[in-house]
Amino acid sequence: MKKIEAIIKPFKLDEVREAVEAIGIHGMTVTEVKGFGRQRGQTELYRGSEYQIEFLPKIKIEIVTTETKYRKIVDTILDTASTDSVGDGKIFIFDVADALRIRTGESGEAAIE
Amino acid sequence: MNIKHKKFGRLFFILGAVLLAAPLVAQDTTTAAAVQTNADYIWTMTAAFLVFFMQAGFAMVETGFTRAKNTVNIIMKNLMDMSIGAIFYWAMGFALMFGVSRTGWFGTTGFFLSDFGGAGDHWTLAFWMFQVVFAATAATIVSGAMAERTKFVSYLIYSAVISAVIYPVFGSWAWGGLFNGGGWLENLGFIDFAGSTVVHSVGGWAALVGAITLGPRIGKYVKGQARAIPGHNIALGALGVFILWFGWYGFNAGSTTAANTDIALISVNTTLAAAAGALGAMLVAWFRFKKPDATLTLNGVLAGLVGITAGCANVHPGSAIIIGLLSGALVVASIVFVDQVLKIDDPVGAISVHGVGGAWGTLAAGLFNAGGTSLKIIGVQLLGIASAFLWVVITTTILFQVIKHTIGLRVTPEEERDGLDVGEHGLEAYPDFQLIQE
Numbered sequence: 001m002k003k004i005e006a007i008i009k010p011f012k013l014d015e016v017r018e019a020v021e022a023i024g025i026h027g028m029t030v031t032e033v034k035g036f037g038r039q040r041g042q043t044e045l046y047r048g049s050e051y052q053i054e055f056l057p058k059i060k061i062e063i064v065t066t067e068t069k070y071r072k073i074v075d076t077i078l079d080t081a082s083t084d085s086v087g088d089g090k091i092f093i094f095d096v097a098d099a100l101r102i103r104t105g106e107s108g109e110a111a112i113e
Numbered sequence: 114m115n116i117k118h119k120k121f122g123r124l125f126f127i128l129g130a131v132l133l134a135a136p137l138v139a140q141d142t143t144t145a146a147a148v149q150t151n152a153d154y155i156w157t158m159t160a161a162f163l164v165f166f167m168q169a170g171f172a173m174v175e176t177g178f179t180r181a182k183n184t185v186n187i188i189m190k191n192l193m194d195m196s197i198g199a200i201f202y203w204a205m206g207f208a209l210m211f212g213v214s215r216t217g218w219f220g221t222t223g224f225f226l227s228d229f230g231g232a233g234d235h236w237t238l239a240f241w242m243f244q245v246v247f248a249a250t251a252a253t254i255v256s257g258a259m260a261e262r263t264k265f266v267s268y269l270i271y272s273a274v275i276s277a278v279i280y281p282v283f284g285s286w287a288w289g290g291l292f293n294g295g296g297w298l299e300n301l302g303f304i305d306f307a308g309s310t311v312v313h314s315v316g317g318w319a320a321l322v323g324a325i326t327l328g329p330r331i332g333k334y335v336k337g338q339a340r341a342i343p344g345h346n347i348a349l350g351a352l353g354v355f356i357l358w359f360g361w362y363g364f365n366a367g368s369t370t371a372a373n374t375d376i377a378l379i380s381v382n383t384t385l386a387a388a389a390g391a392l393g394a395m396l397v398a399w400f401r402f403k404k405p406d407a408t409l410t411l412n413g414v415l416a417g418l419v420g421i422t423a424g425c426a427n428v429h430p431g432s433a434i435i436i437g438l439l440s441g442a443l444v445v446a447s448i449v450f451v452d453q454v455l456k457i458d459d460p461v462g463a464i465s466v467h468g469v470g471g472a473w474g475t476l477a478a479g480l481f482n483a484g485g486t487s488l489k490i491i492g493v494q495l496l497g498i499a500s501a502f503l504w505v506v507i508t509t510t511i512l513f514q515v516i517k518h519t520i521g522l523r524v525t526p527e528e529e530r531d532g533l534d535v536g537e538h539g540l541e542a543y544p545d546f547q548l549i550q551e
Contacts, residue, residue, distance in 0.1 A: 045404050047462075048449045049341035 001096040001109065002070040006061045007089040008081040013059050019080040020073055029062040039087030058089060064096055064112050152372035157243050160367020163360045164246040168195050168253060170356030175257040177350025178408060178461045182532025183261045184542035190268050194252045197269060198276035202248045207241055210281035211292035219282050220294040240292055243370060247312050251280045254316025257461030259323045261330050262529050265537040267516045279508045280315055283501055287311050303497045304482065307368040309423030309474035310501045317468025318505035326513040327522055329458030331529050339453045347407055354411045358387050361418045365425040379425045383418065386437030390417015393441025409445050412462045416444035419470035424478030432481035440470055472498045
């Protein structure tokens with residue numbers, strides 16, 4: 001099993017969700033996060049004083065999936081979350097040791113299908 | 114018989130009565146006077162209620178322009194300076210301001226509203242009602258300049274003293290003659306129709322001393338550079354400014370304390386000065402900072418209103434626009450100067466809007482006086498501006514220093530970082546929101 005962790009621009013969330021749902025993924029976890037990368041922050045102005053927003057708001061999507069499906073999901077996110085500009089985000093892929101469905105106690109791929 | 118016929122019937126009856134019975138004319142004059150008296154009460158009370166609503170305006174401006182972690186504290190300060198101020202103004206302030214004054218420096222009669230007695234003149238009550246909301250306005254101006262770092266109990270003590278002594282004594286110099294008193298400043302011909310100096314400069318200079326005595330908020334000045342500490346809700350701040358603008362029609366037009374036709378000119382002047390204040394501030398901010406800064410433009414509205422307050426009844430509408438434009442331009446320059454050069458931390462701009470704006474408005478009332486101006490008029494206006502500055506700076510310096518060296522004026526650095534809401538009041542304003550605190 002693999003876990004895909006994608007940091008994307010917030011306004012891209014709906015598009016990404018629809019695209020991965022279209023290829024048969026029926027679950028994800030979404031978190032509002034802040035961070036910086038090459039985009040750095042942005043400068044704002046308040047009452048004549050400039051100030052730096054050091055951390056920009058992003059959305060973190062987490063999807064746990066099977067070895068056979070994860071590549072397609074990653075490609076879908078790459079396609080839909082991109083604006084070809086700095087600050088589009090990153091995708092990280094992890095190996096997952098196990099998964100359990102709390103309601104039934106099922107484990108392994110049965111818990112995430 | 115339908116209503117129209119009834120009306121005609123009554124009209125003919127009145128005409129007949131007037132023509133046939135001459136003695137009734139005297140009675141009609143009496144009736145007209147009674148109607149005028151009632152109209153005066155209704156207008157003055159309505160205006161007092163509008164001015165009262167300005168408390169909500171101040172509360173929203175100050176809340177919006179400061180951080181979320183100090184919201185409960187700002188609200189409590191605005192609520193309590195009105196509440197404590199009203200009681201102290203009843204007990205003491207009104208007497209010092211409007212009681213019989215032998216010296217011209219303060220009144221000495223009418224404590225605890227004793228002028229009214231059991232069945233006295235109801236005008237005493239109406240006049241007190243109109244004046245108490247003005248006293249509360251002067252008191253609440255200071256709250257914003259001292260926001261986010263002042264001990265709550267210390268602010269309560271300040272509220273009592275300004276409403277009981279500091280505001281009323283200066284008020285008696287300029288306005289005592291409106292009731293039983295008579296002040297030295299008004300006897301010289303000082304023009305301050307609705308209180309650019311009496312209310313706004315008094316509040317503004319107290320704000321100046323308060324902010325200096327406290328020192329800046331933690332993180333406001335880093336290596337000598339002014340840092341922005343953005344307010345948490347510009348929508349609330351803007352709502353506050355609209356409420357203040359609305360309430361200001363009571364503040365200025367109500368200061369006739371009479372239902373007469375003057376209120377038309379005063380309302381027009383008030384509107385034009387506020388609009389021009391917004392325009393002036395926006396243009397200066399746009400030119401200087403490359404953006405039409407919202408909070409500075411909102412301050413510009415208030416500066417225009419403060420600027421026209423002294424002269425609203427005695428300048429032409431064209432002059433009101435000039436006064437407002439200059440008020441707006443001046444307030445942006447003053448806010449930046451206070452913030453970046455003097456390095457006095459005034460989160461909402463109260464010193465510039467009310468102190469500086471009030472002084473400018475008082476001078477403008479002399480410069481643009483529709484009845485003509487003269488060096489003598491300007492001299493008296495300047496004397497009024499200077500005497501307000503001296504009186505307030507001296508008395509509030511004593512007050513804040515005494516508080517500072519007894520119970521303390523400022524919260525601990527730990528409490529300031531965590532927010533005064535939890536530290537002073539044990540409550541968060543937005544418990545269901547996750548807030549990133551600095």
